[in-house]
Amino acid sequence: MIRTEGLSKTFDGGKKQPAIQAVKGLDLDIQQGEVFGFLGPNGAGKTTTVRMLCALIGPTAGRAWVNSYEVGQQNQQIRASVGILTEQPGMYDRLSAEKNLTIYAKLYGVKDVLGQVEKYLRMLGLWERRKDPAGSFSKGMKQKLAIARAILHEPATLFLDEPTAGLDPEAAKLVRDFIEDLETEGRTIFLCTHNLDEADRLCSKIGIFRQHLIKVDTPSRMKTAIFGRQVEFRLKQTDASLLDFVKRFDFVKQAALEDNRLILGLDDPEESNPLVVKALVQAGLAVQFVSEVRHSLEDVYLSLISDENDR
Amino acid sequence: MERIKTLIDKEWAEAFKNKMVLGTVVFMPLIFMVIPLFQLALMRNIPASELNDIPSTILAGCQVQNFTGSECMQGFLVNQFLLLFLLIPLAVPVTIASYSIVGEKSTRSLEPLLATPTSTAEIILGKALASVIPAIGATLVAFVIFLVGARFFVVSDRVYALFMNPTWYVAMLVVAPLMTVLSVNIAIIISSRVSDPRAAEQLGMLVMLPLMLMFFGAILGVIPLNVTTMLLLAVVTLALDAGLVVLGVKLFQRETILTRWK
Numbered sequence: 001m002i003r004t005e006g007l008s009k010t011f012d013g014g015k016k017q018p019a020i021q022a023v024k025g026l027d028l029d030i031q032q033g034e035v036f037g038f039l040g041p042n043g044a045g046k047t048t049t050v051r052m053l054c055a056l057i058g059p060t061a062g063r064a065w066v067n068s069y070e071v072g073q074q075n076q077q078i079r080a081s082v083g084i085l086t087e088q089p090g091m092y093d094r095l096s097a098e099k100n101l102t103i104y105a106k107l108y109g110v111k112d113v114l115g116q117v118e119k120y121l122r123m124l125g126l127w128e129r130r131k132d133p134a135g136s137f138s139k140g141m142k143q144k145l146a147i148a149r150a151i152l153h154e155p156a157t158l159f160l161d162e163p164t165a166g167l168d169p170e171a172a173k174l175v176r177d178f179i180e181d182l183e184t185e186g187r188t189i190f191l192c193t194h195n196l197d198e199a200d201r202l203c204s205k206i207g208i209f210r211q212h213l214i215k216v217d218t219p220s221r222m223k224t225a226i227f228g229r230q231v232e233f234r235l236k237q238t239d240a241s242l243l244d245f246v247k248r249f250d251f252v253k254q255a256a257l258e259d260n261r262l263i264l265g266l267d268d269p270e271e272s273n274p275l276v277v278k279a280l281v282q283a284g285l286a287v288q289f290v291s292e293v294r295h296s297l298e299d300v301y302l303s304l305i306s307d308e309n310d311r
Numbered sequence: 312m313e314r315i316k317t318l319i320d321k322e323w324a325e326a327f328k329n330k331m332v333l334g335t336v337v338f339m340p341l342i343f344m345v346i347p348l349f350q351l352a353l354m355r356n357i358p359a360s361e362l363n364d365i366p367s368t369i370l371a372g373c374q375v376q377n378f379t380g381s382e383c384m385q386g387f388l389v390n391q392f393l394l395l396f397l398l399i400p401l402a403v404p405v406t407i408a409s410y411s412i413v414g415e416k417s418t419r420s421l422e423p424l425l426a427t428p429t430s431t432a433e434i435i436l437g438k439a440l441a442s443v444i445p446a447i448g449a450t451l452v453a454f455v456i457f458l459v460g461a462r463f464f465v466v467s468d469r470v471y472a473l474f475m476n477p478t479w480y481v482a483m484l485v486v487a488p489l490m491t492v493l494s495v496n497i498a499i500i501i502s503s504r505v506s507d508p509r510a511a512e513q514l515g516m517l518v519m520l521p522l523m524l525m526f527f528g529a530i531l532g533v534i535p536l537n538v539t540t541m542l543l544l545a546v547v548t549l550a551l552d553a554g555l556v557v558l559g560v561k562l563f564q565r566e567t568i569l570t571r572w573k
Contacts, residue, residue, distance in 0.1 A: 011570060054426055057566040080428035088419035092321065094328040106317040107427040149423065 318437025
């Protein structure tokens with residue numbers, strides 16, 4: 001689990017430059033077994049946050065606990081209990097894949113070094129290439145090797161920074177499936193990604209962040225909170241008077257007409273849809289389809305970041 | 312201890328696959344061992360009348376000891392190589408440490424390493440020992456081979472005794488290890504500012520300049536090569552080591568590396 005209270009980090013700019021506040025008053029509460037998507041634009045302070053939570057750099061204010069260990073007080077225990085996939089794989093290119101993992105297994109104090117190395121090399125499809133230097137691997141293979149390195153010591157919490165960046169669709173799917181498997185094992189996963197579709201699919205909770213936390217919730221609740229629930233009624237033909245016609249209903253919160261699509265914002269579509277369909281049919285309109293409008297996490301993200309820019 | 316051993320193992324596995332590092336570790340001691348032996352071989356038949364190039368202070372010493380021309384020439388020239396032997400413990404660690412630290416910096420492999428539960432002291436010690444051990448080993452092996460080889464080329468036991476005296480022992484057993492520590496710390500300090508291993512190595516080699524000046528000073532007879540000089544050199548190196556270790560440890564902190572190293 002991860003918990004932060006007012007976590008902040010300001011970098012001293014030195015004599016010539018002003019101080020830079022990278023993270024400001026971050027409050028998070030991520031439960032054991034959750035996959036948390038940490039989203040934000042470049043330079044938002046995501047990497048700084050991950051580094052603080054992995055006990056690599058210290059906060060300038062606030063407190064944080066990772067796996068019940070406090071950042072700044074129990075740093076070595078934190079580092080032993082978390083795994084990190086950094087933005088760059090950072091492998092030892094002259095050494096074989098197997099040697100790379102063996103070194104890290106020993107540094108993490110893994111008991112069955114060879115067993116764990118074999119387990120994850122096989123799991124990520126690298127076993128046949130284990131004797132090859134990491135420098136000869138493709139970007140995707142290096143990324144998989146770095147993921148294996150992050151998980152070798154079976155950490156309770158895993159920090160993944162852009163795990164599928166630059167991977168081909170097949171490798172990206174393998175990594176995503178692997179993350180889903182890790183979730184079922186009850187590990188906490190802190191996922192930094194710009195791939196919003198991936199975050200939507202994998203994350204049980206999302207935090208949108210730029211220096212401070214803009215919003216945190218489940219992806220579905222976040223979508224509903226921002227866009228409400230919307231239903232699209234596709235009609236054979238429409239006219240402008242249709243909007244006034246549907247606005248007579250109290251339960252219609254919003255109404256819009258786009259071509260032959262009538263889009264209504266409804267609090268309780270399960271109750272309201274039959275009433276709307278009945279009224280439309282009685283008015284002589286032919287209803288071809290009724291479907292719920294699915295907003296993507298990208299819509300939510302862009303809306304929140306845009307609001308943030310306007311402030 | 313296990314982590315330090317793992318780090319040394321990793322450093323050596325990486326370093327000795329690098330031709331530049333391997334070349335420095337193998338060829339530099341080889342050169343500094345072969346040249347003095349070659350000089351000894353060349354100076355076997357020098358008449359006393361051809362000693363004009365030797366500084367008068369040294370020549371006076373030869374006359375006191377009643378050395379022949381060859382003895383005086385061999386003793387004088389080869390003794391200068393004592394200082395060249397001391398270049399080995401300076402050059403080897405600076406090369407290994409430069410590639411080890413700046414190399415990791417450029418391949419971005421330092422951050423995953425810093426994220427392990429390995430302490431800062433273990434990382435510094437692992438990296439330092441990985442540089443220091445081969446340097447001391449190479450220096451001593453080169454010195455021993457030189458001693459064995461010199462036996463065949465010296466013109467007399469009196470000349471050989473010059474290499475088996477306390478001056479050489481203090482140099483090889485006290486000054487050389489202190490020089491390796493100096494070299495590693497300089498490499499760490501340079502690594503915090505440089506992103507290219509070759510640039511770090513070349514800058515690090517500047518540490519050899521004072522020793523080269525001593526070498527020329529000795530050839531000109533300005534600096535005497537004796538136990539006092541070696542002990543003085545040891546004290547100066549120790550003082551520098553103490554200061555640079557403090558600075559090196561201060562620079563080699565996780566936060567400093569991740570946020571301030573260029």
